[in-house]
Amino acid sequence: MLGLFKSQKKVEQPKILVVDDEQDLISTVEYRLKFSNCQVVTAQNGQEGLEVVAAEQPDLILLDTSMPVMDGHEMLKELRANPETAGIPVIMLTAQYGTQDIAAASAYGIADYITKPFDFNELIEKIERALNDA
Numbered sequence: 507m508l509g510l511f512k513s514q515k516k517v518e519q520p521k522i523l524v525v526d527d528e529q530d531l532i533s534t535v536e537y538r539l540k541f542s543n544c545q546v547v548t549a550q551n552g553q554e555g556l557e558v559v560a561a562e563q564p565d566l567i568l569l570d571t572s573m574p575v576m577d578g579h580e581m582l583k584e585l586r587a588n589p590e591t592a593g594i595p596v597i598m599l600t601a602q603y604g605t606q607d608i609a610a611a612s613a614y615g616i617a618d619y620i621t622k623p624f625d626f627n628e629l630i631e632k633i634e635r636a637l638n639d640a
Contacts, residue, residue, distance in 0.1 A: 523564035525555035552576030
């Protein structure tokens with residue numbers, strides 16, 4: 507166990523929503539986050555992600571950009587438009603690395619932007635930083 511999330515600001519076991527259409531990636535991230543003492547909920551597209559946010563009230567969202575039904579940028583726009591979800595930290599976790607993609611996500615106040623493939627230790631560090639800054 508990595509001994510993460512010791513901040514007094516957050517619960518000891520933060521709830522993280524992983525929104526991605528790649529089931530293998532969801533399973534891997536879910537396993538590693540649970541090993542790091544996190545609760546994990548998942549969704550496979552932006553629309554499902556918004557429903558999970560309403561039901562589960564996660565502490566942080568890991569969000570892909572390219573997904574069917576509703577992409578990550580649309581989900582992020584909806585999150586930020588709603589006062590109840592506007593403050594949830596979002597880390598984009600995506601294969602998209604173009605300047606326009608990063609700028610579009612950054613315009614909505616994301617906590618960070620990580621491109622796939624990624625280093626899991628770096629992801630954990632960025633999650634911890636985003637939760638501590640929230």
